[in-house]
Amino acid sequence: MIDNMSIETTYQTLITESKNQIFYITINREDKLNALNIQTLTDIKNAVLSIYDEPSVRGVIITGKGSKAFAAGADIAEFANFTVEEGTRMSEEGHAVLRAIDHCPKPVIAAINGFALGGGNELAMSCHIRVCSEKARFGQPEVNLGITPGYAGTQRLAQLIGKGRALEFLMTGDMIDSATALQLGLVNHVVPAEELIAKCEEILNKIKTKAPMAIASVIRCVNAYYEKRADGNNVEINEFGNFFGSEDFIEGTKAFLEKRPANFRGN
Numbered sequence: 256m257i258d259n260m261s262i263e264t265t266y267q268t269l270i271t272e273s274k275n276q277i278f279y280i281t282i283n284r285e286d287k288l289n290a291l292n293i294q295t296l297t298d299i300k301n302a303v304l305s306i307y308d309e310p311s312v313r314g315v316i317i318t319g320k321g322s323k324a325f326a327a328g329a330d331i332a333e334f335a336n337f338t339v340e341e342g343t344r345m346s347e348e349g350h351a352v353l354r355a356i357d358h359c360p361k362p363v364i365a366a367i368n369g370f371a372l373g374g375g376n377e378l379a380m381s382c383h384i385r386v387c388s389e390k391a392r393f394g395q396p397e398v399n400l401g402i403t404p405g406y407a408g409t410q411r412l413a414q415l416i417g418k419g420r421a422l423e424f425l426m427t428g429d430m431i432d433s434a435t436a437l438q439l440g441l442v443n444h445v446v447p448a449e450e451l452i453a454k455c456e457e458i459l460n461k462i463k464t465k466a467p468m469a470i471a472s473v474i475r476c477v478n479a480y481y482e483k484r485a486d487g488n489n490v491e492i493n494e495f496g497n498f499f500g501s502e503d504f505i506e507g508t509k510a511f512l513e514k515r516p517a518n519f520r521g522n
């Protein structure tokens with residue numbers, strides 16, 4: 256599928272650019288707060304895979320268009336009416352896309368310019384390094400919709416910030432600000448909005464001076480430590496898919512789209 260993909264490929268939902276050995280991927284759905292519909296996920300996967308073996312690229316920066324959102328989650332309007340089978344497939348595909356980022360042999364940095372919610376936070380967590388602007392906000396609000404995270408959020412969040420903090424974050428659905436994200440270890444750096452991309456470039460320019468094979472190996476080795484816990488991913492995919500048959504999930508997504516509080520009944 257990626258045979259025809261190159262760094263020159265254009266994408267329906269992304270703006271991509273290659274400059275000074277860095278590949279820039281910008282999610283281009285600003286009017287929907289860069290929500291990740293299936294097309295966007297497919298485009299991100301193909302864009303990232305296109306540079307795996309591209310010697311002219313030594314690092315990747317993923318960001319969101321505009322000043323408000325990195326990505327405000329999976330596209331609720333798109334998945335609101337999914338069946339259990341479609342929900343399970345959506346989760347499997349999301350896992351595969353984020354695994355392609357996680358396993359990229361070149362360093363991938365999330366430049367988090369605003370809201371990183373649900374799938375947006377999961378996308379950021381699949382990147383090797385996270386840098387955010389002071390006005391970024393983070394959350395896994397899926398429980399407000401009557402569902403769990405479906406793009407490995409339950410797995411990567413616990414790895415990044417520890418089990419207890421992850422459980423509180425996942426169960427309250429609270430949003431946190433950039434200072435709290437730094438304190439929790441969810442992000443590596445917080446910078447003023449106008450310095451966001453420059454900070455990411457500074458990190459990649461330093462990594463660029465190192466041996467590419469050593470960098471790829473570091474990524475493989477660190478990933479290998481977590482792979483042995485990979486069965487948690489399968490649990491998450493099955494749990495996520497099953498929600499598509501629940502009334503609370505239908506109510507949660509309907510309430511969001513109708514811009515009103517959800518009335519959950521526990522079934």
Ligand code: COA
Pocket residue numbers: 286287288290327328329330331332370372373374396397400
């Ligand atoms: N999926 C689909 N559309 C989304 C979206 C998502 N995850 N997040 C935002 N949008 C859309 C809104 O529906 C709205 O579209 P409209 O103009 O056609 O009505 C547009 O993006 C702007 O969002 P809006 O809610 O009006 O902005 P806001 O500033 O009032 O609120 C948020 C910002 C991020 C707090 C709010 O959009 C939100 O809660 N988003 C959903 C977050 C979420 O639950 N993500 C997890 C999904 S699993």
